[in-house]
Every structure is written in C-alpha cells, then in structure tokens.
Amino acid sequence: DTAVSQTPKYLVTQMGNDKSIKCEQNLGHDTMYWYKQDSKKFLKIMFSYNNKELIINETVPNRFSPKSPDKAHLNLHINSLELGDSAVYFCASRSEGNSPLHFGNGTRLTVT
Amino acid sequence: GEDVEQSLFLSVREGDSSVINCTYTDSSSTYLYWYKQEPGAGLQLLTYIFSNMDMKQDQRLTVLLNKKDKHLSLRIADTQTGDSAIYFCAESINTGGFKTIFGAGTRLFVKA
Numbered sequence: 414d415t416a417v418s419q420t421p422k423y424l425v426t427q428m429g430n431d432k433s434i435k436c437e438q439n440l441g442h443d444t445m446y447w448y449k450q451d452s453k454k455f456l457k458i459m460f461s462y463n464n465k466e467l468i469i470n471e472t473v474p475n476r477f478s479p480k481s482p483d484k485a486h487l488n489l490h491i492n493s494l495e496l497g498d499s500a501v502y503f504c505a506s507r508s509e510g511n512s513p514l515h516f517g518n519g520t521r522l523t524v525t
Numbered sequence: 526g527e528d529v530e531q532s533l534f535l536s537v538r539e540g541d542s543s544v545i546n547c548t549y550t551d552s553s554s555t556y557l558y559w560y561k562q563e564p565g566a567g568l569q570l571l572t573y574i575f576s577n578m579d580m581k582q583d584q585r586l587t588v589l590l591n592k593k594d595k596h597l598s599l600r601i602a603d604t605q606t607g608d609s610a611i612y613f614c615a616e617s618i619n620t621g622g623f624k625t626i627f628g629a630g631t632r633l634f635v636k637a
Contacts, residue, residue, distance in 0.1 A: 417567075444623070454562070454611055456627040468622035503567060511556040511617040514625055516567040 416440050419504045419517035426494060427525055433490045434520045436504030443509060444468075445487040447479060450501040450519070462487055491522075499524045529628035531614050536634040543601040545631045547614030550595065554616040557590060558625070559599045562611045571599070571612075601633075609635045 419436040426432050438445060446469075447459040461469035462481040476492045491498060504517040531547040549557065558573040574581045574588045574597070581588045587600040601608055611630040617623055 446624075454630045456568075456613070456630075458624050458626070461622050461624060463622065469620070469624055505568075507623070510623055511619075513556070513558060513570045513573055514568075515570070516560075518567040 417504055417506055417515050417517040419502075419520050421520060422518065423521050423523075425523045425525065428494055428496060430494050431490070431492045432494060432522070433488055434502055434504075434522075435486070435488045436517060437486050438504075438506040438515070439485065440506060440508070440515060441485075442506035442515070443484055444507050445481065445484075446505045446507075446514065447487065447489050448503040448505060448516075450503060452500070456503070460487075460489075494522075494524045496524050498522060529614055529616055529626050531612075531628040531631050533629060534632050534634070536636065537604050539604060539606055539635055539637050541604055543599075543604045543608070543633055543635075545599045545601075545612050545614070545633065547597040547599075547628055548595055549597065549614070549616045549626075551616055551618045551626075552592075552595065554618055556617045557588075557597050558613075558615040558617070559586075559588065559597075560613040560615060560627075562613065562630070564610075568613065604633075604635050606635045606637055609633055 417438045444463045446461045460479045465481045478490045481487045501519045505514040528550045537543045559571045560568040585602045589598045614628040
C-alpha cells in the first residue's frame with residue numbers, strides 16, 4: 414500500500430564502496446526526485462526525472478548516478494562513498510507541475 | 526533567488542496556539558507548502574496554499590499568505606504533544622523543471 418517506497422531503510426558501509434538505493438512509487442506520477450537531508454535536517458534537491466528523462470541535476474558530484482528504468486522507479490547509485498555522503502536520502506514523486514511532493518520514508522546512509 | 530527562511534525553534538505549552546513563520550524569495554511561486562517531519566520518518570504534507578489565496582483553514586491548521594511581503598505562516602490551534610515535530614516551509618519554482626525548495630525547518634517543542 415505504501416505510495417513511495419525506498420530500500421533499504423538503513424545502509425552502513427565503508428568509505429570507497431559503491432552502493433545503490435532503490436525507489437518505487439505506485440501513484441502513477443510522472444516526476445520523481447532524490448533529496449539529501451543532512452545532519453542539521455536541511456533538505457537539498459539532488460535530481461529530478463520526468464517520465465524517465467533527467468530534468469534537474471543540482472551540481473551533485475558525478476559519483477552519484479541516478480537511473481530511471483521506467484517512470485515508476487528512480488534508483489540512486491553512489492560510487493566511491495565518502496564520509497560526507499552520510500545523510501538521509503529521500504525519494505519523492507509528484508503528479509505534475511507544482512503539485513505537492515509525496516515522500517518515501519528515507520534511507521539513512523552511514524559511511525564509516 | 527531560491528531561498529526559504531524560517532526560525533529554527535519554537536516552544537509552546539500544550540493547549541496554546543503555535544505560529545510558525547516563513548519567508549521566501551521567488552515571487553513566481555504558485556504553490557507554497559507546509560510539511561511535517563516526525564523523528565525517523567519522512568516528510569508528510571500538512572497543507573498547501575495557492576499564491577492567489579490569502580488564507581486557508583483546515584481543522585486546527587490555518588495558513589496565512591502575504592504575497593507582497595513573501596511571508597507565509599502556519600498556525601496550529603490547541604497544540605498537542607503529538608504536534609512536536611519539525612515543520613518545513615517550502616516553495617515550488619520552475620527552473621526548466623519544477624523543484625521544491627525547503628526551509629531549514631522549525632523544531633516545535635510542546636510542553637505538557
């Protein structure tokens with residue numbers, strides 16, 4: 414029943430590793446996003462895809478590579494993880510234009 | 526520019542009203558939102574207002590919008606301990622793709 418679901422919920426890994434976070438929405442929305450929330454709870458947009466096409470890329474290091482196999486899925490792959498990548502990553506979706514975002518429950522990434 | 530500002534902390538007594546204030550910079554924003562985040566959870570949409578409205582009321586929540594001053598407020602009547610959370614103000618802007626910009630969040634503490 415979950416509208417926007419992301420896995421895993423927790424991810425602990427060592428520096429230099431490569432990891433992926435998956436996101437799926439069953440709302441029929443066309444646009445999906447990745448946001449990063451740092452330890453001070455500040456939310457920053459990373460990427461946006463509309464119907465599988467990248468439309469927003471907010472000066473994120475190219476170690477981060479989003480992939481959208483279809484409009485219901487948006488995955489995030491991170492290469493060569495660094496300590497500063499530790500954060501909570503939120504997936505979100507919206508139906509169109511300025512309509513409200515629907516968020517997943519987040520993936521807490523800890524890099525040691 | 527893209528900036529949303531809000532105070533970081535608010536403490537109220539149970540039963541009192543809470544007022545959380547926010548200012549934004551993009552006058553072209555057509556939607557403004559309030560989201561709530563409880564510990565360990567994702568962001569939950571509380572309410573939103575169209576930019577051509579001055580006020581919106583939804584049960585205990587009242588949103589006031591002063592478009593001239595780019596000021597948005599959220600009033601929670603009869604605040605309960607369960608209202609303790611972080612409240613994010615957000616605006617949606619179009620920069621070749623729609624993105625939602627969030628404030629830093631106001632931490633609401635409700636004392637019994």
